[in-house]
Amino acid sequence: MTRLTRRQFGAGAGAALAAVAAPRLARAQAKPPVVVIGGGVGGATAARYLAQEGLGVTLVEAKERYITCFFSDLYLAGLRSLDSLTHGYDRLAQGYGIKIVHAEATGIDPAGKTVELGTGATLPYERLVLAPGIAFKFGAIDGYDEAATHIMPHAWVAGPQTELLRKQLAAMEDGGTFVIAIPPDPFRCPPGPYERASLAAYYFKQFKPKSKIIVLDSKDAFKAQELFEEAWARRYPGMIEWLPAQFTGGVEAVDLKGGVVIAANARFPAAVANIIPAQMAGHPAEAAGLTDKSGWCPVDPETFASKLQPDIHVIGDAVIGGEMPKSAFSANTQAKTCAFAIAAALNGTPPAAPHLFNSCYTFLGPDDAFTNAINFKPVDGTLKTTDFFLSKVDATTEQRRRMAVEAGGWYRSFMRDVFG
Amino acid sequence: MHAAFGARGFVQLSLAAILTICGAAAGGAAEFDQGARLAAICASCHDPDGKNHGVPPIAGLDAKEITEAMARYRASEEPSIVMHAIALSLTEEEVASVARYLANKGKEAAP
Numbered sequence: 001m002t003r004l005t006r007r008q009f010g011a012g013a014g015a016a017l018a019a020v021a022a023p024r025l026a027r028a029q030a031k032p033p034v035v036v037i038g039g040g041v042g043g044a045t046a047a048r049y050l051a052q053e054g055l056g057v058t059l060v061e062a063k064e065r066y067i068t069c070f071f072s073d074l075y076l077a078g079l080r081s082l083d084s085l086t087h088g089y090d091r092l093a094q095g096y097g098i099k100i101v102h103a104e105a106t107g108i109d110p111a112g113k114t115v116e117l118g119t120g121a122t123l124p125y126e127r128l129v130l131a132p133g134i135a136f137k138f139g140a141i142d143g144y145d146e147a148a149t150h151i152m153p154h155a156w157v158a159g160p161q162t163e164l165l166r167k168q169l170a171a172m173e174d175g176g177t178f179v180i181a182i183p184p185d186p187f188r189c190p191p192g193p194y195e196r197a198s199l200a201a202y203y204f205k206q207f208k209p210k211s212k213i214i215v216l217d218s219k220d221a222f223k224a225q226e227l228f229e230e231a232w233a234r235r236y237p238g239m240i241e242w243l244p245a246q247f248t249g250g251v252e253a254v255d256l257k258g259g260v261v262i263a264a265n266a267r268f269p270a271a272v273a274n275i276i277p278a279q280m281a282g283h284p285a286e287a288a289g290l291t292d293k294s295g296w297c298p299v300d301p302e303t304f305a306s307k308l309q310p311d312i313h314v315i316g317d318a319v320i321g322g323e324m325p326k327s328a329f330s331a332n333t334q335a336k337t338c339a340f341a342i343a344a345a346l347n348g349t350p351p352a353a354p355h356l357f358n359s360c361y362t363f364l365g366p367d368d369a370f371t372n373a374i375n376f377k378p379v380d381g382t383l384k385t386t387d388f389f390l391s392k393v394d395a396t397t398e399q400r401r402r403m404a405v406e407a408g409g410w411y412r413s414f415m416r417d418v419f420g
Numbered sequence: 421m422h423a424a425f426g427a428r429g430f431v432q433l434s435l436a437a438i439l440t441i442c443g444a445a446a447g448g449a450a451e452f453d454q455g456a457r458l459a460a461i462c463a464s465c466h467d468p469d470g471k472n473h474g475v476p477p478i479a480g481l482d483a484k485e486i487t488e489a490m491a492r493y494r495a496s497e498e499p500s501i502v503m504h505a506i507a508l509s510l511t512e513e514e515v516a517s518v519a520r521y522l523a524n525k526g527k528e529a530a531p
Contacts, residue, residue, distance in 0.1 A: 049460060329464065336460045352457045355509055357464075359502050373505035387508050389501035409474020410465050417463045 031056035032126040032346045035115050037105045038282070039066055039089060042316030042331035043131030044418045046339050050129075051096040053343035058099040058123060060115065064088065066419075067158040070189060070328045070360075071411055076155070076166050077199035079366050085158065091420035108288040110309045127342050130290065130297075130306075131316045131331070132282030133157070134188050137295070140278040141181070142253035142262075151256045152273040156188060168272040169200065174208035176271030179261045181251045183278040184218040186296070188317050188326045191362045193276060194228045194242075198364045201236035213240045214268055216251050216261065220244040224362070224372065226393050231364035251275075281318035288312070296320035301378035302354055303341035304334055313338050322383030324376050330358045332418060354378060361407035369404040370395065455521025458514055461506065462522070480526045486519035 032055060036047045039061025047059040067086050074080040092098045104118035108128065115123040136154065138145045144152070155165040169178065178200055182193045197215050204211040221244070222228075232240045249264025254275060261268045261275070280286070280295030290297045290306050297314040298307040301322065306312045315338050316331035324330050333356050340352040356376040363369045370391035376383045391403065462478060470479030478486065493500065494507035510518070 052456075332464055333461075336457075340457055349452055350454070352454060353514075355458070355461050357461070357505065357509060359465075359505075371502060373502040375505050375509045387505050389497060389505055391501065405474040407474070409467070409472070412473045413463070413465050413467045413475055416468050417460075 033058065033124060034127045034129065034342060034346075035060060035123050035125040036129040036131065037061075037108075037115065037284075038131035038133060038316070039063065039100075040131060040133050040316065040331070041068070041328040041418050042133075042335045043129065044089070044092060045332045045335035046129045046131060046315060047098050048092060048096055048418070048420055049336050049339035050342060051092075051098050053339060053349065054347060055343060056099075057096075058101055059089065059092065060101045060103060060105050060117065060123070061089070062102060062104045062118075064102055067162070068328065068415075069156065069158040069192075072155070072158045072162050073192070073196045073199045074363060074366075075162060076169065076196065077203040077366075079199070079202075082158075082163065087415055087419045089419070095420045105284055108284060108312070110288065110312060113311065126311075126346060128312045129304075129335075129338060129342070130285060130288070130312060130314045130318065131335070132285050132314075132318050134279045134317045134326070135282045137278040137280055140183075141251055141275065143256060144254050144275055144277060148254060148256055148275070152254055152261075152270075152275045154276050155274060156192075156276050156279075165272070165274055169203065172208065172211065172271045175210040176208070176212075177269065178204075178211065178213045179216060179268050179270035179273045180213065181216045181261055181273070181275045182218055183276050186320070186326060187276065187279045189360070190223055190325050190327075191228075191360055194222065194224075195362045195364075196274070197240050197242075198228065198231060198236070201232070201239045202365050204239065205236055211239070211271075214270075215240065215242040216248055216263060216268065217242065217244050218250055220246050224370070224390060227362075227370050227391065228364070230393050231368065235365055235368070279317075281314075285314065285318050290314055290318075292320070294320055301356075301381065301383045302337075303345075304338035305341075307381075313342065322376070323385045324356065324383045325358055325360070325374075327358055327360050328414070329360065330356075332414070333357050356383060359410075361403070361410055363404065363407065364400075367404050368397075368400045369407045370400070371403060371407070453517075453521060454514075455517040458510070458518035459521050459525075461510075462518065465502070478522060479529070481522065482526075483516075483519040483523040486522060487515055490515045490519070 034050050034055045035058045036043045037060045047057045051057045065086050065088055071085055075082050089100045093100050105115050106118050107116035113125050153161045153165045155161045197213050251263050253262040259270055261270055261273050281291050281297050285291050285297055290308055292298050297318050299314050299319050304313045304315050306314050315334040317326040337354040343349050344351040358374045359371050361371045373389045375387040377386045465475050466478045470477040490507050493503040497504045
């Protein structure tokens, strides 16, 4: 509420008066069309809440099924099926009246307010919400291009890449070395690589106990480091070696034939290598003129309207959102804030105060999880952390077990919230 | 976040409330309820059918139970840092509004 500006308040008041004057007229008009591009967590949540606000919504997503990247480390460890992480769009279509178009969005015309589809069709919009997720900056690591992902998978977009990495880990001989390369900030799911190391260790400990995991970081420290390192020492002693950039000089190249990950100061032969490349906003953000020099999309944190293209909103991982991390939960709360702001603008409903929150449930083992809980607030055009909490490093076995159960329950409810 | 809810915020809230009342009286924005939007915060974690899969259910609670629980969550990081953060992010008015909405929804859903 404190974030209503005079301008927004005035707009809300005017709209409310207009609604009072002619409620029936307003209702008789066609619903203003809103197009959402991207059927991941951000896009699906936005579509659902825009529809709930009474707007006519078309969701454009090429794929018929969405597989969540979050919780996919559990699949890698053999603790969940990929099927349990796979979601469709039927309930959004049937329960919320959202028109689902399975096509590639090939272009955006901000002046004409249309989206061009790979099918040749054009979709007009009053407002456009773009939730394109991430793309990879191939070329940042020498020799690591699109083709290289079939040999050293990134497994950072869930699906065939995740299955490939799982197959490689399953085929690896006991005593092999699994190398994980972590990109520079910002990237999708900040605790993800360290969770991956933890759960790979859980898998190795059962089936290939002589194996090692080398984590090559682009940083010299990482978030929740104390929690991870405590768990690695307690659960998987001697198995995980985390090497900060100051020791290795950072990953510079890969030798695909030799199976070597090459850092500035050392070479790391790998039985299995997981290269997580540097990232930027997904297609078609850049082509639509929505990205800045960082490769990400700057937005107004109150409405998630692009700072570069009016009438286009950007949410989720593609956003350069101040202190807000690139996570599914961030995307979900951004989508709701964005949907209510669009509804206020198009329907004349009162504006809603942004409620931007993130929580990342992170697994250290099947019955050992922790979380953070962070509130964010728009301040001077960016997003600042207002409250930050993190599970305690000395949490009891029972608290850790309960957090793992809570995480499973959260996933289930969260997917209902996102996909209906 | 609630700490920043100063006199200015209160005035705006009151104006918003007056607007809502005006709208209701004239039959215009009568159906509008910020409680529904605020309940979207709860829906990120709590099961819509009130089942307990690991996150305690909130469907079916009455407004008083919800507001009292939120006051306890706001006061302490125990037993849940997630609920502590959520409680801190909501003003008292917002808690009252979402509690009212959820309780009414629960009554509608009850046989």
